Amino acid sequence: MGKKIDLTNQLIDDFIDYQQTVRALLALVALVVHDGHTRRPNTHFGFGRRMTTSNSNMFAPKTDVTPDLVVQKQSDYGIIAEVKRSLERDQNRWTTILEQLRKYDDNLKGWWTKNEKIQHRNTILLLHQSRSRTFVKYTETVLKKDKSLFGPLSSIIEFGENQERQVFYHFRLEYGKIDDKELNSKLEEGIQVPIEKVVETLSNIQYYDGDPPLLLVLVNLWSDYFPSLIESDCYDPESRTWNIKASISETVNEIQKAHGSGALQADPRSCQFPRKDAIKSAFQFLVDNKLAQPTTGEKNSAYTIKYRKIKADIKEYFAALISKKSKGTTDISGQMYIPGL
Amino acid sequence: MMGQIRNEREEKKFLSFIGAVFRLKDEKHILNALDGIDIPRPYGLKIKVVYSPNDPVSVIESMAKGGLIEQISLSTHVFLYKSKTLHVRGIEINTPFLVTTLPVSEMGSRVAAIVSICNRDGWRILKRLFANQYPQIVPILLSQHELLNAIEELKIKTRCDVRITSRSAKENLKVGKRKERKSVREWTDETLEEMCRTIEERGQILTSVDAEFYQTIDDHAHITPKAICKIRKDGEIEVSGSFKLAYDSVALYIASVGDKKLRFYDNRGLREANYKPKPLSINYSQPVFEDLATVRSLVTTLTKYRNSMHTVIHGNPYMHVRITDLHDGSSFEIWAIPPKRLAIVPGLKATEAAVGRLIHFIFEGFREGKVESYGEKD
Numbered sequence: 170m171g172k173k174i175d176l177t178n179q180l181i182d183d184f185i186d187y188q189q190t191v192r193a194l195l196a197l198v199a200l201v202v203h204d205g206h207t208r209r210p211n212t213h214f215g216f217g218r219r220m221t222t223s224n225s226n227m228f229a230p231k232t233d234v235t236p237d238l239v240v241q242k243q244s245d246y247g248i249i250a251e252v253k254r255s256l257e258r259d260q261n262r263w264t265t266i267l268e269q270l271r272k273y274d275d276n277l278k279g280w281w282t283k284n285e286k287i288q289h290r291n292t293i294l295l296l297h298q299s300r301s302r303t304f305v306k307y308t309e310t311v312l313k314k315d316k317s318l319f320g321p322l323s324s325i326i327e328f329g330e331n332q333e334r335q336v337f338y339h340f341r342l343e344y345g346k347i348d349d350k351e352l353n354s355k356l357e358e359g360i361q362v363p364i365e366k367v368v369e370t371l372s373n374i375q376y377y378d379g380d381p382p383l384l385l386v387l388v389n390l391w392s393d394y395f396p397s398l399i400e401s402d403c404y405d406p407e408s409r410t411w412n413i414k415a416s417i418s419e420t421v422n423e424i425q426k427a428h429g430s431g432a433l434q435a436d437p438r439s440c441q442f443p444r445k446d447a448i449k450s451a452f453q454f455l456v457d458n459k460l461a462q463p464t465t466g467e468k469n470s471a472y473t474i475k476y477r478k479i480k481a482d483i484k485e486y487f488a489a490l491i492s493k494k495s496k497g498t499t500d501i502s503g504q505m506y507i508p509g510l
Numbered sequence: 511m512m513g514q515i516r517n518e519r520e521e522k523k524f525l526s527f528i529g530a531v532f533r534l535k536d537e538k539h540i541l542n543a544l545d546g547i548d549i550p551r552p553y554g555l556k557i558k559v560v561y562s563p564n565d566p567v568s569v570i571e572s573m574a575k576g577g578l579i580e581q582i583s584l585s586t587h588v589f590l591y592k593s594k595t596l597h598v599r600g601i602e603i604n605t606p607f608l609v610t611t612l613p614v615s616e617m618g619s620r621v622a623a624i625v626s627i628c629n630r631d632g633w634r635i636l637k638r639l640f641a642n643q644y645p646q647i648v649p650i651l652l653s654q655h656e657l658l659n660a661i662e663e664l665k666i667k668t669r670c671d672v673r674i675t676s677r678s679a680k681e682n683l684k685v686g687k688r689k690e691r692k693s694v695r696e697w698t699d700e701t702l703e704e705m706c707r708t709i710e711e712r713g714q715i716l717t718s719v720d721a722e723f724y725q726t727i728d729d730h731a732h733i734t735p736k737a738i739c740k741i742r743k744d745g746e747i748e749v750s751g752s753f754k755l756a757y758d759s760v761a762l763y764i765a766s767v768g769d770k771k772l773r774f775y776d777n778r779g780l781r782e783a784n785y786k787p788k789p790l791s792i793n794y795s796q797p798v799f800e801d802l803a804t805v806r807s808l809v810t811t812l813t814k815y816r817n818s819m820h821t822v823i824h825g826n827p828y829m830h831v832r833i834t835d836l837h838d839g840s841s842f843e844i845w846a847i848p849p850k851r852l853a854i855v856p857g858l859k860a861t862e863a864a865v866g867r868l869i870h871f872i873f874e875g876f877r878e879g880k881v882e883s884y885g886e887k888d
Contacts, residue, residue, distance in 0.1 A: 188823065336828045336847050364828075365847045369885050372843070372855040373780060373787040388821055392832050396839035397781065397859035427780045427858055478836055482813075483821040 176492040177485075183382040184484060186254045191377050193328050194238050194252060196338035196362040197295065199370070201240045201248060201352065213281040214240040215433065217378025217440040220249070220279035227317070228272040235440055236273050237295075237378055241281050245288040246349050249273045252295040252328075252379075256304065263307055267318050270294050274320025279438050289348050292323045296343075301327030305344045322348065326356060330364075337361035375428040376443045386443065386451040387487045394424060395476050410477045415461075417452055417470040421445045458490060514551045524550065525604075528627050532588045532606040540586065540608055541625075545754040549627060555753055556633050558624045559612065559745040559764045560640060561648045561772050563862065566622035569646045570609050578639070582606065593635045605632040612765035620772070621650070621765040623757070637746075645838045648863040650745035650768030651870040653878050654709075654716050659767075660741050660760050661702055661721050667759040670723035671731040674698055674705045675738075679714035680874065691875075693717070715874055718742040723755070743870075772862045774881075775869075779840065779860035789855040789884035790865070792872065797849030805829050805846055811875040812844065815868070832857075833868065840864030853884055 194216065202212035218239040222232050241247035251269060274292040278285045296304055305325055312319055324345025331337040341359035375389060395413055403411045421443070425431040430441045452472055455461035464471040479486045515521045531547070534540045549555055562569050567587055574581040574589060582588040587609040594600030607626035611619040626636060640647050652660070665672045676697045683692045694714070698705070702721075709716060722735035737751035745764050749756040778788045799805055809825045817836045824830040829846035841857030842865075852872070856865065869881055 185823070332827050363847075365845075365851075365853070368845055368847065368853055368855065369789070371787075372789050372853070372884075373785070388832075392819060392821055392834045393841045393857040396834050396836070396841060397779070397857070399839035423781075423858070426785045432785055479819050483819055483832075483834075484823070485821075 176495055177488045180382065180384045180488040180491055181484060184384045184388070184488070187379070187382055187385050188375070189330060190252055190254045190379065191374060192364065192367055193295065193330075193338050194250070194377055195367045195371050195374060196364070197238065197250060197328070197340065198240050199366055200340065200355070200360065200362050201242050203366075209242065211244055211281075212241060213434060214238065215439055216430070217442060218279060219438045219440060220273075220277040222272065223276045223278075226272060226275045228268055234272060234277070235378060239279070241287070242349060242352070244282055247280055247287045247290050249277065249290065249292045250295050251293075253300075254297060256296075256300050260307055263304065264311065264318070266294065266304075267308065267311065270323050271318060271320050274323045290322060291347050291349070292320060293345075293347075294323070294325045295328055295340075296325060298327045298329035298339075298341075301325060301343045308344060319345075331361060336364040338364060338367075371432075373428055373432055376424075376430075378440060378442050381443050381447050383447075383450055383454060384484065384488055384491060386447050387454065387491075388484050389424070389428070390420070390448075390451055391476075391479070391487070392483050394420060395474050398474075399476070408475070408477075410475045413474040413476045414464070415452075415472050415474050417445065417449055417472075420452075421448045424448065454491070457494070513548075515553070520550075524553065528553075529606060531627070532608060533582060535585065537586055537608065537610055540588070541610070541754075541757070544625065544627075545752065547627070547753070549750065552629045553627055554629070554633075555627050555749045556625070557747040557749065557757065557761050558637065558640070559621060559650045559747075559761055559768060560624060561621050561650055561768055561863075562646060563620070563648075563776075564646070565611075565619050566647060567609055567611055567619070569643065570622075573643065591636055591639055593639070603632050603635065605636050607636060612762060612769075614762065614766040614769045615773070621769045623761050623765070625757075645861055645863040648772070648866070650764055650772075651866055652743045652745065652764065652767065653870075653873050654743070655878065656764075656767050657716055657719065657741060657743050658702070658706065660763050661719060661739075663763045664721070664723060664737075664739065664755065664759045665702065668723050668736065668755055669726065670736060671726045672702050673722045673724065673735075674700050674702060674719060675722055676720040677705060677709075678717040678719075679709060680717065681712055681714045715878075716743065718746075723751075771881075772866055775862040775865035778856040778862075778865055780856065780858045782859075787855060789853055790869075791854065791882055791884040792852040792869065792879040793882060794850045794852075794877070794879045798877065799828075799846045799852075800849045802827055808846060808852075808872075808876050811872075814875070815871055835864045835868065837867075838864055842868060852879070855884075 198214045202208055202214060216238060217235045219233050219235055220239060222229050222234055224230050236249045237252045238250040251273065253266060270292055276286060280287040308319060324347060325343045326340050327343050328338060328340050331339050339359055339361045340356055342356040347353035347356055398413045398415060399411050403413060405412060424443060425441055429443050430439060452461060456463065461472045461474045464473055515524060531543045532540060534543055544555060560566055573579050580590045582590055589607055591605045594602055605626055605628045607624050610623050612621045612623055614621055661672060676695065678695045680691050681694050682689045718740060720740045723737045724731040725736045735751060737749065737755050739756050739760060740748040741760060745768060747756055747760050777783055809822055809829055809831060812831050812833060813820050815833055819834040821832045823832060831844045832841065833844060834841045838861050840860045842860060843855040845853040
């Protein structure tokens with residue numbers, strides 16, 4: 170039997186984790202594509218980009234894979250990154266992370282070059298600072314038994330949020346090596362990317378390829394998307410609600426354009442996020458809690474949102490509502506949570 | 511000059527006269543007549559400068575078509591608002607007013623002045639009428655800096671000696687062990703420069719200023735003011751004496767500042783901006799976010815924003831708050847990261863009125879700064 174913790178707090182932690190992961194990925198992008206003053210020419214990046222493995226791939230030959238981040242610094246160098254915001258408590262399950270990394274350490278096809286391949290590359294595992302050392306020790310132990318589990322171009326980079334006077338994301342190379350000399354020297358010493366730079370350039374990005382927590386989707390819908398659909402004649406003074414018409418497909422489409430994949434460079438290899446399922450779950454939750462109702466007789470998953478003012482902090486309100494539905498506690502025996510993330 | 515109405519008969523006679531003024535054949539004649547009128551207390555000549563994303567005159571005309579107000583003449587934009595006063599036993603009151611477009615931009619008319627002669631009750635119900643038209647009719651909200659500039663503008667135009675006779679402000683006062691922000695009204699007799707020093711020393715945030723303008727010749731000032739003006743931060747002017755002076759300088763200045771500002775805030779929402787973020791920043795000359803208590807106080811202030819919802823995503827040591835304006839569904843993310851800058855990132859919808867209201871609230875409840883597009887050099 171695992172330890173029970175307060176679900177409301179856990180939901181809020183997950184909410185913050187996800188947002189900080191998005192910003193950490195954006196900060197890493199900034200580190201690669203910017204030279205400190207301007208964006209380098211011919212740089213590209215994509216979240217969850219569909220890449221194709223080679224015939225000789227150790228775990229999945231000739232298969233499509235979707236790493237969290239693909240970022241190309243120049244026409245002959247790029248980085249594949251996978252970010253882990255939490256690690257499972259059971260270390261025996263950590264091998265899947267190494268296997269995933271090994272799968273990406275390959276001559277993948279899908280880069281922004283003529284033949285979609287790239288001459289020089291690295292594959293990195295981006296881990297929060299609180300767990301990076303433990304994972305590096307684990308990796309060293311595993312490699313003593315089987316060296317092939319860690320690719321020749323792979324490395325582990327820790328990241329964290331420095332919350333002193335100035336807020337930075339810091340990155341430091343913890344294991345392996347980066348082929349690009351400039352990046353290697355910066356990452357070996359440890360480098361800080363000011364969070365304000367991320368806000369300045371990519372302030373609208375709120376999602377990455379990873380599935381967003383229900384709480385995050387609900388908060389974004391309630392505080393940004395639904396109110397933007399308010400019409401002057403949709404207020405019902407009796408129930409003190411606005412009856413807002415919304416459909417899942419239109420919501421997915423606009424959220425992707427404004428805060429997800431549509432706000433980034435797109436081509437046939439780009440993936441779409443947040444996915445329809447995440448939005449659909451949020452709508453279902455609202456229906457279950459009488460905050461929305463399906464519009465009968467209409468196709469295309471149309472709903473009437475019973476929109477009303479939430480006096481409390483919206484995030485805390487929905488966290489408490491989800492928690493109440495789940496009876497307030499959860500079993501976290503399988504998860505190791507990263508404090509402060 | 512400026513007597514007082516002594517009885518009902520006089521009031522009836524005066525109201526009849528005012529009715530005649532507003533029924534003059536065109537706007538020019540009405541404005542000329544208003545310039546020479548001596549208005550007895552408790553009546554006053556009031557001006558409110560308003561903005562509309564569409565033409566404000568046509569918005570007000572559509573209010574007349576909808577039966578909310580009555581258009582007195584088809585050749586002028588003069589209207590009559592009949593309503594009960596806001597007291598428990600409200601009495602029927604008729605308030606005539608003129609709407610005149612203020613020519614401050616070549617990009618079409620978005621600002622207008624609402625001009626009326628009425629008593630306090632009449633003005634209150636008229637203001638409520640227009641407040642209910644938000645966001646079709648938007649008040650022009652001035653910063654303290656702009657309010658002081660409006661007085662300076664009048665001073666330069668009239669070449670008069672300016673005396674400040676009273677001011678309303680918000681000030682942090684000690685109540686027991688705690689400091690609370692209180693509204694204060696103080697009567698004084700000082701120059702504009704003296705008042706600026708006083709408000710800076712006491713950390714006051716002005717709400718309105720009453721100023722008297724004395725004609726001067728070779729540094730000798732007249733004993734009777736040429737004009738008396740009360741200017742409020744919500745774009746209202748109350749005039750005694752020369753209406754033309756107040757209209758040509760203060761009203762036009764407020765209109766020009768408001769129009770420029772609201773056009774700058776326009777098209778910031780992601781949907782309108784084709785999903786390209788257009789963040790704004792409030793820049794401060796001194797570092798203000800180095801102190802954690804200041805960051806926390808801003809978070810507390812933002813959670814008290816009227817008719818809104820909030821979520822505090824991060825409150826310590828930096829601030830990240832999302833605000834949803836329930837007047838029109840606009841939303842914003844507000845970040846305080848570097849010590850001298852506050853970032854305002856508009857969400858899917860962000861009307862110019864909502865941007866202006868939020869910035870005004872931050873100026874009033876926290877502190878004033880310089881608004882620029884985020885990333886612009888100071």
